Amino acid sequence: MAAIIQDAIMLFGDSITQAGWTDGGVGARLANVYSRKFDVLNRGLAGYNTEWAIPVLEQCLANQQDQPHAAKIRILVIWFGANDATISSSPQHVPLPKFIENTKRLVNLVQSPESPYYSPSTRVILITPPPLNSHQRPARDPPVADRTFEITKEYAEGVKEAAAATKVSVVDVWTAIWKAAGENEASMSAYLSDGLHLKPEGYAVVYKTLMKTIKEEHADLHYENLGSVFPSWNLVDRADPGPSVQRIEI
């Protein structure tokens, strides 16, 4: 059984989060720079929207009874919208006002003192869905576009609205990728693999934008400002190693 050695960064989202463990993905990049500091818990669920995410996040968070034995989540990244923004005939679609309400509810699961999962020390960061490149989306049967550039943009704005309402940080990946692509929908193929999911180049933009937000708004949790949980090998007392390798709270 695993003792709690490192606090955690939890990444909660859809397939774009789930694929964060692929080469160059945002989860892998975070795990690497936070090595020996924080564990990265990837809670990405392909295909999920915010409506289905709520009962999942309730399970991923420790309630007040279990909190004394649970790993601290120092940063909770919430990144939905790509599926909520499907066209209204899709089973994944969530109307925009409901998406905004759901996003606020996800934040409030940790931020509201009334929540059984209340965790005032957890910093919540919302991420906007990436822009959609409709030129890259495959033909469907029936041959309709499942998502559009314009609708996804509205959902990205919705995330910003939810962040403002709950006073949490927001990483505007929609705008970062849009600008990186020279504000040209077709050029976004340099960052998107299928018009929806991210290439390593897309995750590089996400990582850079996320780390900028952490540096500017949560500097104490930037990896450069954190020591390691266990000491460097050259600080180990060779005559009596045990006391010199005790875990340090960071």
Next chain:
Amino acid sequence: MAAIIQDAIMLFGDSITQAGWTDGGVGARLANVYSRKFDVLNRGLAGYNTEWAIPVLEQCLANQQDQPHAAKIRILVIWFGANDATISSSPQHVPLPKFIENTKRLVNLVQSPESPYYSPSTRVILITPPPLNSHQRPARDPPVADRTFEITKEYAEGVKEAAAATKVSVVDVWTAIWKAAGENEASMSAYLSDGLHLKPEGYAVVYKTLMKTIKEEHADLHYENLGSVFPSWNLVDRADPGPSVQRIEI
């Protein structure tokens, strides 16, 4: 605070484990294929030998009192030897008989019924240190080789001896890389970055060899034989999502 949602694979070792989060590293590869199944906890500590690892592993494992609240370690990978095998004048050196004894002691922390960390359901897998390419090692001051091909080979044999004595699986990375390089020390530069640490090509050999052992000796824990903790999105009950997204033990 994080609830326990996924069981874990714990990777315990030295810098070669710690760097497993880099692109193409073994930790990142495992996290990707075990996504939505097991979390990968990287407990790699650069520069550490088995002597210093013992008091660290005692902290990384939950004792019997804390076990009811702790995440299950389904697979514990122990991978040392690269630092123990430094030449005897090095502060990291551990004599071979002591290295073998320490490796057995690490295994017995989870495997011995007398241990406070006893966890009979945890499968332990030992990995042998990779072969050393002395042609690639940088010049030192004083200009002596810090490690040699021959000594590292003895420590790899020592890991196999410890595995046999404790009846646990062993992944012979030493031999796998040696054979991949055509049994030629200088050719190992295709797999080793500095004669000691692994390139992505080296980690690819480690991953392949480790997954072969899991498939052959612990097939029930191979990712292909495990479902996901949360259901696929198209199985969610849209009318009443909560009950349909309850976490499943895998």
